[in-house]
Structure formats: C-alpha cells, structure tokens
Amino acid sequence: MGRHVPTTQKDVPRMAKIAALSGFPEWLPAERLVEQHVLDVFREVAELHGFSGIETRAVEPLEQLLRKGEIDKEVYVLRRLHAEEGDEDAGADRSRTLGLHFDLTVPLARYVLEHQNDLSFPFRRYQIQKVWRGERPQDGRFREFYQADLDVIGQNSLPGHIEAEVAMVMAEILDRLPLPSFTIHANNRRLSEGFFRSLGFEDHTAVLRSLDKLPKIGADAVRELLINEAGASAEQAEACLAYAAIRTSDTSFAQQVRDLGGSGEMLEQGITELSAVLERVEASVPGVVVADLSIARGLDYYTGTVFETFVAGHESLGSICSGGRYDELAADNRHTYPGVGLSIGLSRLVSRLLSAGMAAPTRTVPTCVLVSVADEAHRGQSDAAARQLRSRGISCEVAPSAAKFGKQIRYADRRGIPFIWFPGADGTAGEVKDIRSGDQVPADATTWQPPAEDLRPRVLAAETQDAAEAQD
Amino acid sequence: MGRHVPTTQKDVPRMAKIAALSGFPEWLPAERLVEQHVLDVFREVAELHGFSGIETRAVEPLEQLLRKGEIDKEVYVLRRLHAEEGDEDAGADRSRTLGLHFDLTVPLARYVLEHQNDLSFPFRRYQIQKVWRGERPQDGRFREFYQADLDVIGQNSLPGHIEAEVAMVMAEILDRLPLPSFTIHANNRRLSEGFFRSLGFEDHTAVLRSLDKLPKIGADAVRELLINEAGASAEQAEACLAYAAIRTSDTSFAQQVRDLGGSGEMLEQGITELSAVLERVEASVPGVVVADLSIARGLDYYTGTVFETFVAGHESLGSICSGGRYDELAADNRHTYPGVGLSIGLSRLVSRLLSAGMAAPTRTVPTCVLVSVADEAHRGQSDAAARQLRSRGISCEVAPSAAKFGKQIRYADRRGIPFIWFPGADGTAGEVKDIRSGDQVPADATTWQPPAEDLRPRVLAAETQDAAEAQD
Numbered sequence: 001m002g003r004h005v006p007t008t009q010k011d012v013p014r015m016a017k018i019a020a021l022s023g024f025p026e027w028l029p030a031e032r033l034v035e036q037h038v039l040d041v042f043r044e045v046a047e048l049h050g051f052s053g054i055e056t057r058a059v060e061p062l063e064q065l066l067r068k069g070e071i072d073k074e075v076y077v078l079r080r081l082h083a084e085e086g087d088e089d090a091g092a093d094r095s096r097t098l099g100l101h102f103d104l105t106v107p108l109a110r111y112v113l114e115h116q117n118d119l120s121f122p123f124r125r126y127q128i129q130k131v132w133r134g135e136r137p138q139d140g141r142f143r144e145f146y147q148a149d150l151d152v153i154g155q156n157s158l159p160g161h162i163e164a165e166v167a168m169v170m171a172e173i174l175d176r177l178p179l180p181s182f183t184i185h186a187n188n189r190r191l192s193e194g195f196f197r198s199l200g201f202e203d204h205t206a207v208l209r210s211l212d213k214l215p216k217i218g219a220d221a222v223r224e225l226l227i228n229e230a231g232a233s234a235e236q237a238e239a240c241l242a243y244a245a246i247r248t249s250d251t252s253f254a255q256q257v258r259d260l261g262g263s264g265e266m267l268e269q270g271i272t273e274l275s276a277v278l279e280r281v282e283a284s285v286p287g288v289v290v291a292d293l294s295i296a297r298g299l300d301y302y303t304g305t306v307f308e309t310f311v312a313g314h315e316s317l318g319s320i321c322s323g324g325r326y327d328e329l330a331a332d333n334r335h336t337y338p339g340v341g342l343s344i345g346l347s348r349l350v351s352r353l354l355s356a357g358m359a360a361p362t363r364t365v366p367t368c369v370l371v372s373v374a375d376e377a378h379r380g381q382s383d384a385a386a387r388q389l390r391s392r393g394i395s396c397e398v399a400p401s402a403a404k405f406g407k408q409i410r411y412a413d414r415r416g417i418p419f420i421w422f423p424g425a426d427g428t429a430g431e432v433k434d435i436r437s438g439d440q441v442p443a444d445a446t447t448w449q450p451p452a453e454d455l456r457p458r459v460l461a462a463e464t465q466d467a468a469e470a471q472d
Numbered sequence: 473m474g475r476h477v478p479t480t481q482k483d484v485p486r487m488a489k490i491a492a493l494s495g496f497p498e499w500l501p502a503e504r505l506v507e508q509h510v511l512d513v514f515r516e517v518a519e520l521h522g523f524s525g526i527e528t529r530a531v532e533p534l535e536q537l538l539r540k541g542e543i544d545k546e547v548y549v550l551r552r553l554h555a556e557e558g559d560e561d562a563g564a565d566r567s568r569t570l571g572l573h574f575d576l577t578v579p580l581a582r583y584v585l586e587h588q589n590d591l592s593f594p595f596r597r598y599q600i601q602k603v604w605r606g607e608r609p610q611d612g613r614f615r616e617f618y619q620a621d622l623d624v625i626g627q628n629s630l631p632g633h634i635e636a637e638v639a640m641v642m643a644e645i646l647d648r649l650p651l652p653s654f655t656i657h658a659n660n661r662r663l664s665e666g667f668f669r670s671l672g673f674e675d676h677t678a679v680l681r682s683l684d685k686l687p688k689i690g691a692d693a694v695r696e697l698l699i700n701e702a703g704a705s706a707e708q709a710e711a712c713l714a715y716a717a718i719r720t721s722d723t724s725f726a727q728q729v730r731d732l733g734g735s736g737e738m739l740e741q742g743i744t745e746l747s748a749v750l751e752r753v754e755a756s757v758p759g760v761v762v763a764d765l766s767i768a769r770g771l772d773y774y775t776g777t778v779f780e781t782f783v784a785g786h787e788s789l790g791s792i793c794s795g796g797r798y799d800e801l802a803a804d805n806r807h808t809y810p811g812v813g814l815s816i817g818l819s820r821l822v823s824r825l826l827s828a829g830m831a832a833p834t835r836t837v838p839t840c841v842l843v844s845v846a847d848e849a850h851r852g853q854s855d856a857a858a859r860q861l862r863s864r865g866i867s868c869e870v871a872p873s874a875a876k877f878g879k880q881i882r883y884a885d886r887r888g889i890p891f892i893w894f895p896g897a898d899g900t901a902g903e904v905k906d907i908r909s910g911d912q913v914p915a916d917a918t919t920w921q922p923p924a925e926d927l928r929p930r931v932l933a934a935e936t937q938d939a940a941e942a943q944d
Binding site for chain 1: 491492493496497498499500501504505507508519520521522523524525526527528529530531533534546547548549550551552553570571572583586587590591592594596597602604606616631633634637640751752755756836837838839848851852855856859862865866867868869870872873886887889928
C-alpha cells in the first residue's frame with residue numbers, strides 16, 4: 001500500500017490535455033469547505049439521533065444492480081484492463097461482473113442480508129458515499145455524486161412512529177444547512193389509497209399516475225387523464241383534484257378529506273399516521289412540515305408516509321430530500337426487512353448552494369494563525385509557538401519563507417487567515433496581529449485564544465437569496 | 473436525484489446469493505467506528521497544520537492512468553452498460569475511456585494543473601478517498617481501499633524545510649492513532665547519492681537496487697549483487713553495507729557517513745537536510761524518528777528526504793506511511809510543480825488494527841442515552857426529553873417500543889448505550905440510570921451532563937499487543 005512510486009522520473013505525469021469531465025463535479029478548496037460542512041451536518045445530526053455510520057463497497061454484482069430493470073443504461077460496468085481468462089470480470093456472466101452502485105439502497109439491502117446475524121434491529125444507519133450513474137451530463141445531471149441516506153430497518157416488523165422520527169431527523173438536518181426556507185411535504189400511501197378506494201376506484205395506481213403529472217401539465221389536463229385513463233367519472237375526477245389540492249400545516253387536512261367523501265379503515269389509519277408525523281415534526285422543528293396530498297410519486301413503492309422537500313426559490317432543483325416507509329427493503333427465506341428512510345442528493349444540493357451564492361466559507365483554508373518566521377535560523381522558535389497553539393486546537397501554519405513581514409502578512413491575507421503571530425525572542429511570549437483590524441497585542445502561545453467564531457472556517461448562508469434561481 | 477424508487481414492489485431485491493467479495497473490505501458498525509476514528513484523526517491533524525481538504529473525481533482518462541507503465545493490469549476500466557456509438561466509453565480510444573484512480577497522486581497532479589490559476593501556492597492539501605486496484609486479492613491485497621494523502625505543492629520552487637514539516641505532521645498523525653510503538657525511518661536521496669558517488673560509483677541506481685534487497689536476502693547476498701551487478705570492488709561493497717547499517721536517532725549518522733569516506737557538496741547537503749528532519753521531528757514528537765540509511769526504495773523518484781514508517785510487532789504490514797520530496801509532481805509549458813507528501817494505506821492499517829485487536833470502540837453505537845417510553849401515549853414526553861439532551865450535544869435514541877423497562881434496558885445494554893432516561897410526568901424532570909453501575913438518580917434534561925468520556929464512543933488502543941502479529 002502507501003504511495004505508489006512511479007518507476008522513473010520521466011513517468012511523472014506531464015499532461016498534454018487537462019480538461020474537466022462533464023458530469024464529474026470537482027470543487028476548489030473553498031467550495032469543498034461548503035460540501036464538507038453539509039457532510040458534517042448530516043453526520044452530526046444522524047449521530048445525535050443514534051444512527052451508526054457505515055460504508056459499503058462501491059461495487060455490486062451486476063445482476064444485483066440490474067434487478068431494477070429500468071435503469072440498465074445508467075450502470076457503469078467494471079473490467080480489469082488485463083483481465084485474464086476465468087476472471088470474474090472477463091466474461092459476460094452477469095453474476096460475476098461488477099458494476100458501480102448507483103444508489104445506496106441496493107447496497108443497504110445486500111448489507112443487511114449479508115450481515116443480519118451481526119446487526120441489532122431496529123438497525124439505525126446513515127451512509128454518505130459517492131454513487132455513479134452513466135446519465136447524459138447534458139441534462140445537468142451528475143455522473144458521480146454524493147448521496148446521503150439514513151434508514152431505520154426492522155426485522156420482520158417496524159413500529160409506525162419511526163416514520164415521524166425519521167421526518168424529525170430530516171427536518172433537523174435541513175434546518176442546520178445554509179438553506180433559505182424549505183418545506184417538507186408529507187403524504188401517506190394509506191390515506192391516498194383509502195381515499196381513492198372510498199371514491200370507488202379499483203385501480204388507484206392509475207389515479208396516482210395521473211395526479212403525478214399535476215405540476216407539469218396542470219389540473220385541466222389531469223382531469224382528462226383521470227377520465228380517459230383512470231376511468232373516472234367527472235365527479236370522481238373533481239374529487240381527486242380537490243383531494244390533491246389539500247395542503248395544510250396542521251391536522252385539518254383530515255376533516256377536508258372526510259368532507260370530500262373519504263372514509264374507511266385504511267383512510268383513517270392514514271390520517272392517524274400523517275397527523276402523528278405533522279405533530280411530532282412541528283414539535284421538533286416548527287413551521288417546516290405540511291400535509292401535501294398531491295404527492296403521488298413513490299406511492300407505489302412507499303407503503304406508509306412519503307416525504308419530499310422543496311427549497312423556496314429553488315423549486316427547479318426538485319425534491320432535495322425524499323423518503324418514506326417501505327415494507328420490504330429486503331427479504332430472505334427467514335426474514336423480511338421493512339424500513340423507513342430518507343435520501344439527500346447531496347452533490348446537486350451543494351452545487352446549487354455554490355452556484356447560487358447561497359453559502360460561503362468565512363475563509364478558504366482551515367488555518368487560523370500564520371506563525372511568522374523572522375529568519376530561517378529561528379524557524380524552530382516559530383515551530384514551538386505553533387506547537388503550543390495547536391495543542392489547544394488552534395490551526396496554525398508556519399510561514400513558508402522568512403520573507404519580509406509585509407509579504408508574510410499578504411500570504412495570510414490572501415487566504416483569509418485572520419491572525420499572524422510574531423514569536424518573541426524567548427519562550428512562548430510573542431505578539432499577535434488581527435489582520436482584519438490591524439490590532440497587534442502581546443500574547444502568550446500557551447494561553448492566547450482566538451474568538452470562537454474565528455477558530456475554524458464557518459460556512460454561512462448568504463443573507464439575500466435574490467435571483468438565486470437565475471444563476472444555476 | 474434523491475432516492476431511487478423501484479418501479480414496482482416486486483423489484484425490491486430478494487437476493488438469492490449474498491456473498492462477501494474478496495478484496496472489497498466492508499465493516500460492521502463497530503468496526504466502522506475504528507475506521508472513522510482513523511479518518512478523523514488524519515483530518516484533524518491535517519487541518520491543525522493548515523491543510524485544505526479536497527476530493528477529486530474517482531475517474532481519470534485511461535491514458536493518464538497508464539502513463540505509469542508497470543501497473544496497467546491494476547486499472548479498473550469503466551464502460552456504460554448500454555454505451556452508444558460515439559460515446560466516450562464505447563470505443564477503444566484510450567483518451568476518451570475512463571478508469572478508476574488507483575492512487576491519489578495522479579489525480580493530484582491533474583488537479584493542480586487544471587486548477588493552477590485558482591490555487592494559492594504553496595498549496596497545502598490533504599485528501600482521503602477510496603482508490604481501486606484490480607490486484608489479485610489472494611495476496612491479501614485490497615481491490616478497494618482508503619488512501620489518505622497529504623502534500624505541500626510549490627509552483628516552480630519549494631523550500632527544503634517543508635520536508636521536516638511534513639514529517640512532523642506524519643509523526644503527529646501516527647502518534648494519535650491507537651498504534652503500539654511506531655518508528656519513522658528517514659533517509660535522503662542526496663545523502664545516499666552523494667555517498668555512493670564519493671565512493672566512486674557512477675551508477676548509484678544499481679547500488680540502490682541491490683541495497684533495496686537487504687531485508688529479503690541479507691547482507692551476504694547483497695554483497696554478491698553489489699560486486700556482480702553494481703560493479704563494486706570488495707572494499708566498495710563493504711562500505712555500502714556499512715553505510716546501509718547506519719541507524720541513529722540523533723544526528724550522529726553524519727560523522728559515521730564521513731568516517732566511511734563520504735564527502736562532497738551533495739553529501740553535505742543531504743546531511744544538513746536529514747539532520748533538520750531529525751531535529752524538528754524530535755522536537756515535535758520525541759522518540760519516533762530515526763535516520764535509517766538502508767532505505768533505498770523510492771530514491772529513484774524522491775529527490776530529497778524519503779520516509780517509511782514501521783509498527784513494532786507488525787513489520788509484516790510493510791511501511792504504513794511513506795513519503796518524501798519529489799521535484800516534479802506535474803509540469804506544463806509554464807510551470808513545474810515540486811512537492812513533499814506522505815501517504816497512508818489506511819484500509820490495510822485499519823484491517824490490521826481490527827484483526828489484531830489493537831483498537832476497539834467503547835460502544836457500538838453513537839447513542840449515549842436511551843430515552844425510555846412508558847407507553848405510546850407518552851412518546852411525545854420522551855421526544856421532548858431527547859430534544860433537550862440533543863440540544864446540548866448528547867446523542868439520544870427514543871426507545872422503539874413501549875416495552876417493559878427491563879426490555880428497554882436490555883436494548884440499551886446490548887448496544888453498549890451507557891445511560892437510560894426515564895422521563896417524569898411533567899416537563900424536563902426525570903431520572904437517569906447508569907446501566908453499568910445500576911445507579912439511578914433524579915435529573916433534569918436541560919442540565920444533566922454525562923461524563924465527558926461517555927459523550928461519544930471512543931476508540932481505545934488495546935493494552936497488550938501480544939501475539940498480534942499471529943492473528944493477521
């Protein structure tokens with residue numbers, strides 16, 4: 001392992017063509033600070049709620065990846081450049097061919113089955129990893145991006161209140177991100193299915209398929225679809241559209257649904273579940289969750305609550321955080337694994353935060369203090385001061401050259417390093433200058449402390465979000 | 473983006489064959505805590521020294537990856553499963569074919585050239601990412617593993633003292649890991665080349681190639697090689713072996729080299745550089761660095777100091793952290809980019825930490841407190857207590873079911889959760905029980921604080937390392 005050493009000096013890459021690869025985003029150090037902040041927030045909130053971090057290998061057998069038929073085209077298949085006869089990647093045998101994972105759900109299902117005897121259920125896990133999809137980058141889609149997932153997986157059963165719990169975690173994560181106002185839209189499969197059944201529909205999936213097109217084609221066209229493709233009467237179609245128009249931030253959605261003719265056990269169960277989600281999220285992060293009965297997407301997969309999240313002024317991003325309950329993540333001959341989870345398409349979100357100027361770091365480097373060097377013979381003194389400061393968690397660089405102090409100050413200033421330290425002739429005494437104010441005071445390296453807000457680069461939300469949408 | 477929703481319920485993976493893939497390590501949650509700890513230590517120390525974290529895309533054009541001829545076989549090549557005619561991954565054109573990176577040095581060189589106008593030099597960066605090599609897993613090698621790199625890259629020039637600085641960072645990282653004693657072995661290209669030249673060798677690479685075999689074949693066989701393949705006289709061969717036997721923890725190596733007949737400007741420069749490394753690392757982390765003039769590996773690539781690190785009792789791991797100075801990481805028509813860097817093969821190290829029982833987490837989950845639930849009607853009360861505790865950074869789970877308290881205590885105990893909280897009838901008052909001691913006391917959720925060492929799972933080094941080597 002370790003560093004791979006080229007065989008000869010001339011093997012060092014002297015590259016003729018250097019070009020960005022479309023679909024493979026890559027950040028400069030200051031931009032990476034924003035991405036790292038989003039990753040850190042996700043991890044911190046997940047761990048505060050007792051979720052364990054795991055990672056799965058980047059590859060899965062192709063045949064596992066292809067179980068979801070429609071996305072064949074998106075999979076990147078691997079082969080070793082000089083695969084030998086009989087190697088798992090030489091032939092066309094899909095059971096032995098490997099592909100890069102395109103999400104974290106297929107790997108989670110495999111991980112849970114593979115390690116079920118070593119995991120404690122309910123298994124609370126979060127997972128933040130790159131995933132790959134061979135999509136056309138022209139569509140503004142990424143071919144490599146971070147996905148951040150969080151799921152609670154039960155063995156054979158999973159209590160209903162986990163749905164509200166996952167929604168609370170989701171609200172807390174989003175609340176800590178440098179976003180303008182966001183809204184979590186919640187719906188419930190039992191509520192929708194119960195409502196369409198009580199209207200007399202036998203095939204509620206056709207109704208859902210029609211309603212799913214509301215944002216794109218509008219109410220009039222959806223009315224046509226409901227009548228022509230879902231077999232609705234004019235009255236039924238009207239009721240469906242009225243149902244899908246319900247949007248309440250409290251539990252008043254329930255009476256509205258009943259007023260439209262909704263009834264029955266399944267519907268009432270959906271009302272109870274969705275009400276619990278609204279109440280518990282509201283208690284945790286006020287003002288961010290709404291019941292939105294137009295949500296139809298995913299209701300063929302999700303079996304209880306379903307969530308989508310939109311950012312005000314950035315609706316074109318689509319849902320930045322989605323999730324819900326599914327009754328069967330995986331199963332074998334002994335057990336079924338139901339779950340509740342959420343997923344953030346993190347790179348796309350970070351890309352928007354950056355391109356729209358929604359978030360920026362307070363400086364471009366982790367360094368809080370540049371320790372100056374008077375001359376090379378005294379570099380050891382600067383080392384010692386830096387060591388003292390670092391021992392108390394203060395990030396330091398020692399100046400790379402004993403240039404004139406003005407040049408050392410410019411080195412710090414260009415990088416946004418807030419302080420420069422001038423070691424004294426003896427021991428830990430010295431002087432420290434705040435580069436922004438110009439104030440310079442005597443200080444001791446064993447006790448001096450920068451203001452808490454200067455200790456690390458912080459990522460701040462921009463105060464105005466005007467015209468943010470236009471920039472993307 | 474977001475969660476990929478299967479089209480129908482029956483598409484949910486119901487897997488027939490679940491098997492670990494050889495060469496693709498994957499950790500259980502408790503093991504992942506050890507890996508995460510190692511990643512966190514690397515990041516924390518790197519940032520304390522002012523290094524910026526970056527990530528590069530996982531893929532590079534195949535023609536860039538293949539510039540280092542010898543490793544053709546190791547590259548994983550990508551293709552889209554349904555690549556279309558004219559796609560970059562459809563044909564045999566290597567300039568448009570993509571492969572997974574096998575280290576972080578080739579990507580760094582490309583990143584520096586691509587972004588040179590947006591970076592400040594010297595550019596201090598660290599990078600922790602998975603890399604892939606299609607090696608035979610039978611050799612105990614991984615096909616997917618974390619590599620952690622740290623480099624300082626100059627534009628056209630880079631001061632010599634950066635070599636000692638990088639060695640200090642390396643010592644601090646290793647010093648914070650749960651390792652038994654480790655030793656950083658340092659040598660210097662100018663010292664070795666200068667010595668062999670002053671002995672009269674024209675081709676010092678043949679000498680280095682012979683000395684590189686010392687650990688494997690021993691002094692007698694190397695003496696034969698020096699005479700037969702490097703063209704040494706018996707006396708010269710003796711001097712080379714005596715040189716390679718020099719190992720000092722202070723700068724006394726210098727006089728020993730001179731006593732063996734070493735002289736000249738190049739050699740003296742090497743002595744100065746290596747002495748500075750020893751002195752500055754010793755001042756930073758005492759007792760871990762030695763001058764080891766037997767190090768020959770990498771001296772054809774590294775142009776100044778070279779480092780390797782060995783762990784006592786785990787020499788079979790090879791060097792766990794290597795690095796040095798190279799005069800040309802990358803170059804274009806305008807600039808040359810010299811650098812000093814180090815690299816840790818992190819997965820292999822973590823694998824050994826785990827298999828040899830060298831490190832273990834204090835618990836298997838992040839959760840510090842399980843908040844119990846008396847009955848489902850009072851779950852909101854438990855939520856509120858958990859919210860109070862979390863607001864002060866205390867990781868909480870609310871019990872998944874309102875089972876008998878004994879069962880809830882067992883839930884916590886099995887996961888190593890140290891505390892269980894019993895919410896009181898009103899507000900934030902309640903009782904907290906230390907599951908280990910059985911002590912239960914009244915507590916207020918707005919003020920109660922667990923002991924600092926219980927706040928998060930910690931990763932501790934095992935106290936005895938006996939027979940560790942045997943277990944791997």
